[in-house]
Amino acid sequence: xxxxRFQPQDTVEPFRIDEVAAPVPGPGQLLVNTEVVGxxxxxxxxLRGGTVPATGPGGEMVGRVAALGAGVEGFRVGxxxxxxxxxxxxxxxxxxxxxxxxxVPPQVTAAEALALVRGGLVALSALRAGRFEQGESVLVTxxxxxxxxxxxxxxxxxxxxxxxxxxxxxxxxxFVRGCGADEVVIYSQDSWGDPVDLVLDGVGGxxxxxxxxxxxxxxxxxxxxxxxxxxxxxxxxxxxxxVIGFSIGLISRRQPELIEQRRAELWDLHAAGRLRPxxxxxxxxxxxxxxxxxxxxxxxxxxxLHTT
Numbered sequence: 001x002x003x004x005r006f007q008p009q010d011t012v013e014p015f016r017i018d019e020v021a022a023p024v025p026g027p028g029q030l031l032v033n034t035e036v037v038g039x040x041x042x043x044x045x046x047l048r049g050g051t052v053p054a055t056g057p058g059g060e061m062v063g064r065v066a067a068l069g070a071g072v073e074g075f076r077v078g079x080x081x082x083x084x085x086x087x088x089x090x091x092x093x094x095x096x097x098x099x100x101x102x103x104v105p106p107q108v109t110a111a112e113a114l115a116l117v118r119g120g121l122v123a124l125s126a127l128r129a130g131r132f133e134q135g136e137s138v139l140v141t142x143x144x145x146x147x148x149x150x151x152x153x154x155x156x157x158x159x160x161x162x163x164x165x166x167x168x169x170x171x172x173x174x175f176v177r178g179c180g181a182d183e184v185v186i187y188s189q190d191s192w193g194d195p196v197d198l199v200l201d202g203v204g205g206x207x208x209x210x211x212x213x214x215x216x217x218x219x220x221x222x223x224x225x226x227x228x229x230x231x232x233x234x235x236x237x238x239x240x241x242x243v244i245g246f247s248i249g250l251i252s253r254r255q256p257e258l259i260e261q262r263r264a265e266l267w268d269l270h271a272a273g274r275l276r277p278x279x280x281x282x283x284x285x286x287x288x289x290x291x292x293x294x295x296x297x298x299x300x301x302x303x304x305l306h307t308t
Contacts, residue, residue: 039303061083063213102260117263140164197218209231
């Protein structure tokens with residue numbers, strides 16, 4: 001099989017495609033032949049910091065079960081699945097833990113499934129964490145990202161009275177309007193317009209405080225980025241505002257039944273034509289181009305690699 005070898009210290013050839021033997025599933029593992037794998041900001045941050053694990057980074061994938069390890073129940077060879085694996089995801093075959101994957105409906109393309117399996121789950125769960133109600137106004141940062149563009153769509157289709165998409169540059173405005181945004185703001189603008197009831201922040205850093213400042217009284221900000229950031233407590237007190245931390249990984253481990261309910265909701269919304277994942281796809285050997293696309297913030301929707 002083909003897999004990516006990461007060499008972040010090699011400035012000439014940081015990525016190399018190797019031909020290696022497929023892994024063998026151990027007890028409690030699935031072997032999955034991948035169709036697509038995702039490229040995310042998390043991978044870019046690993047590469048910047050030179051912290052790519054020796055086993056190869058994990059991430060999201062969609063593919064078909066090729067073999068079952070001892071003790072695995074609920075799956076069969078040939079099942080189409082999507083989810084997260086913990087290492088060596090950038091390969092044609094990967095080892096997966098059954099609890100971290102889910103069945104993919106046959107009518108959903110691999111690219112759409114990859115966008116929904118993680119990005120859609122983050123977007124929907126962040127809305128729920130923010131106690132979103134119909135008629136409320138919602139602002140989404142990183143609105144053109146894999147999770148952000150789905151958060152814009154979900155907010156609109158679930159009944160938001162006004163959806164504001166916040167993006168880095170004006171060249172993404174048409175894209176996020178096509179996702180359902182009523183208004184588009186650029187991060188650098190002095191004002192982000194009228195206050196909103198809920199902010200979903202997928203960027204972190206200085207934008208966390210900008211998001212809090214954009215809230216109306218009793219407003220909530222859900223922070224789902226790994227980008228960190230600080231908030232002035234005084235800016236919360238006067239407006240009775242709140243900041244809610246969110247981790248899809250923690251929810252997946254503690255409330256797997258809730259995750260399955262939300263995945264089912266996402267599949268239903270997609271089947272009804274109310275959720276349209278956008279993606280930019282490249283072949284596996286163009287991983288360098290995919291990373292550059294993420295690093296430059298040039299992507300519109302999810303970035304993924306075809307492995308077949």
